[in-house]
Amino acid sequence: MPEVSPPILPGSLLELRVFGDDGELLIWRTDDGLCGRLLKDDEPERNTSDIDPLRPSEELRIVRGDRIRGGVGEGFTRVTDAAGAEQVLPIKVDSAQLREGKIRLLVRHYWVQNADNGTVRIAVTRLVKLTTGEQHGG
Secondary structure: OOOOOOOOOOOOOOEEEEEEOOEEEEEEEEOOEEEEEEEEOOHHHOOOOOOOOOOOEEEEEEOOOOEEEOOOOOOOEEEEOOOOOEEEEOOOOOHHHHHOOOOEEEEEEEEEEOOOOOOEEEEEEEEEEEEOOOOOOO
């Protein structure tokens, strides 16, 4: 639907993420074609004990990009940075919000424990939602 989203072109797609509170679909390009994964939260089984080191944790990260680049439709903003990294955000933002680091991405980390030595590490991280400074993730 071009009126909702920029066109997804097979030759130009590097990575695509569709995400929300309940899960994330990630599609990425490899030399052999497209690959993908689906991560979904299963609330009843999710560890939420404050003392459990394997419970999921969340972090707000500043979105990469410091300038707006044109060419995207209503409700989307194409952003880039000095290094040439580019992404399309599914929200309207302005240059001041980017420069001030107000556009944040809430990510959720899932942890695993090594059975041999007990160390805990991040197994996978997924995107949850974008915030614009007026909202807070959590």
